[in-house]
Amino acid sequence: MNGVPSPRASGEQITVGVLALQxxxxxxxxxxxxxxAEVREVRVPADLDRLDGLVIPGGESTTITLGIExxxxxxxxxxxxxxxxxIFGTCAGLIMLDRDHLGIIDVRAERNAFGxxxxxFEAPLELGLEGGPVEAIFIxxxxxxxxxxxxxxxxxVEGHAVAAREGSVLVVAFHPELGDDDRVHxxxxxxxxxxxxxxx
Ligand code: GLN
Numbered sequence: 078m079n080g081v082p083s084p085r086a087s088g089e090q091i092t093v094g095v096l097a098l099q100x101x102x103x104x105x106x107x108x109x110x111x112x113x114a115e116v117r118e119v120r121v122p123a124d125l126d127r128l129d130g131l132v133i134p135g136g137e138s139t140t141i142t143l144g145i146e147x148x149x150x151x152x153x154x155x156x157x158x159x160x161x162x163x164i165f166g167t168c169a170g171l172i173m174l175d176r177d178h179l180g181i182i183d184v185r186a187e188r189n190a191f192g193x194x195x196x197x198f199e200a201p202l203e204l205g206l207e208g209g210p211v212e213a214i215f216i217x218x219x220x221x222x223x224x225x226x227x228x229x230x231x232x233x234v235e236g237h238a239v240a241a242r243e244g245s246v247l248v249v250a251f252h253p254e255l256g257d258d259d260r261v262h263x264x265x266x267x268x269x270x271x272x273x274x275x276x277x
């Protein structure tokens with residue numbers, strides 16, 4: 078809960094959407110609310126209206142892909158990104174944003190890269206946040222197998238990239254919504270706040 082100033086501290090109300098087709102969206106909503114953001118669940122394109130940023134949660138990437146196709150959310154999500162609105166993808170959300178899915182971040186995610194069931198684990202991850210490493214929870218996690226030159230790798234596990242940023246897009250292979258360390262969401266909310274100021 079420390080390290081990054083709360084966006085509320087600057088007196089602005091930030092509204093963040095959480096893609097709620099499947100997966101861990103409620104836990105993300107709880108963290109974002111703790112940090113002072115207004116949260117809206119996103120299921121159809123109109124839900125993206127007037128949001129300042131969006132979280133794509135972990136879950137099952139095939140199911141989320143089918144949901145995005147069913148609701149015709151692909152183009153609206155790419156337009157949201159093109160408008161400069163920050164997007165935060167975690168675990169399956171990282172997969173959704175990659176070259177082979179929404180094409181919003183220039184990485185190729187390798188699904189279940191640490192192994193299917195056995196490789197769920199925790200690892201301290203140095204993300205450069207005040208307060209020291211984040212105890213990151215990996216559940217059938219992907220890693221970033223390839224990335225383009227404009228992608229900044231923020232952390233690795235066993236030599237594999239598990240957190241990255243490209244412009245307004247932040248992705249992590251782990252589950253920052255589990256546990257009580259809100260610093261990664263606070264980092265995202267700071268980028269949402271900054272993007273709003275830039276747009277204003
Ligand atoms: N293994 C899942 C998938 O590929 C992602 C796991 C997760 O989001 N925890 O869809």
